[in-house]
Amino acid sequence: MDPVQPTGENYANPKTCFFHVLFKAAALAFYILSAIFIDSFVIIFVVTVFLAALDFWVVKNVSGRILVGLRWWNEIDEQGESVWKFECLDQESLARMNKKDSWLFWWTLYLTAVAWIFLGIFSLIRFQADYLLVVGVCLTLSIANIVGFTKCRKDAKKQIQQFATQTIASRFTSSLQSAFSVV
């Protein structure tokens, strides 16, 4: 999955984009089509949840970093407190991120969650509690990723703003200093 030099026109990381979409689509497709072909609920459950878990891992660890330059995780510090850490690329790398890549990333993230919600409503209507369980697990995983990356993006924007104001302030003071030193 080596990222290719971004062209600005096409997808910069086609392989990563492919994998990003692959597991999501596979989980949804398997769940929808399995009702026709497969009798055993256990197989449907295990395969769908496994694909959803793989997708979660791929998005969190691989495509998040490569496609949008964001990363989030949780740590427990020395005091035993839980800390959520958000990380982003510095501003210039963020600006250099391929637009198509990030468009694909965010849209597929949201669309999958919406799709699972629809499927959940269907199984609710049909009073199928066990299928609701599957949908519930997959939905939880999608939402966890959405929340994590959205918070990460907000954090990144905040940091960029802070950095920008700091730079402006520092430039201002340094130019003031140089003006005064000349005098």
Added chain:
Amino acid sequence: MSHADTIPFHSSSQSDIDEIENLINSDALSATVSAARPPSPPRASFSSAALPPPYQKVPRSSSLPLPPPPVTPSAAAPRPGGGVAADGFGSPPDTLTEPVLDTVKRDLTRIVSNLKLVVFPNPFREDPGKALRDWDLWGPFFFIIFLGLTLSWSASVKKSEVFAVAFAVLAAGAVILTLNVLLLGGRIIFFQSLSLLGYCLFPLDIGALICSLKNNVVIKIVVASITLAWSSWAAYPFMSAAVDPRRKALALYPVFLMYVSVGFLIVAID
């Protein structure tokens, strides 16, 4: 989700954390660009294994300079802070391009080490309340699925219901038990506790596997009781460390009850 660790694999993520601290503490006044910093020693071996792609060689001239390394947590292995790359993203040249296999290996290593920490007797284990800091939910996920599959496989009828019930009971049970500890005024982190209860299912997995192979009721009862005692023993230090000593029993009894009910499931399935 890795924490201070002596395993070299984790140092890459740990240096990310330093990188973040640098990002936050960075002094934008000094416009000096730090020259290519030598990678911290544990990372040198790691980075040599990863192929640096051409993309990473773009000079990051305006990237944030790295201030003196922040003090690392005392439990961490000594490590020069600051990570590797000067581009503020922690370790992209290495973990960004690390082969997927490496990430998988790192996660698997963490699962195994957590398992050893929680389930097996370990006289050198540090304070149990802090031991499972490096929590992850992959281990518990695999164990729950495995338990459900084993129970379902050994059931002769209603396989799907058995699986669904086992999974739902274990998952909901873990959540409720965690809430129980929190409501009792215990100090435990939600995911840490979920992770712990999941790992403690490992002995029951073994028990279910053995019981699925032998159909003798007496053997099943013996195996189930031994494994549920083992599970409860494994969960005991963490749970009791988290709550007030007067409320230990209140926190531990439901855990024991849940494992007993799983034990019954194992024995009753034929």
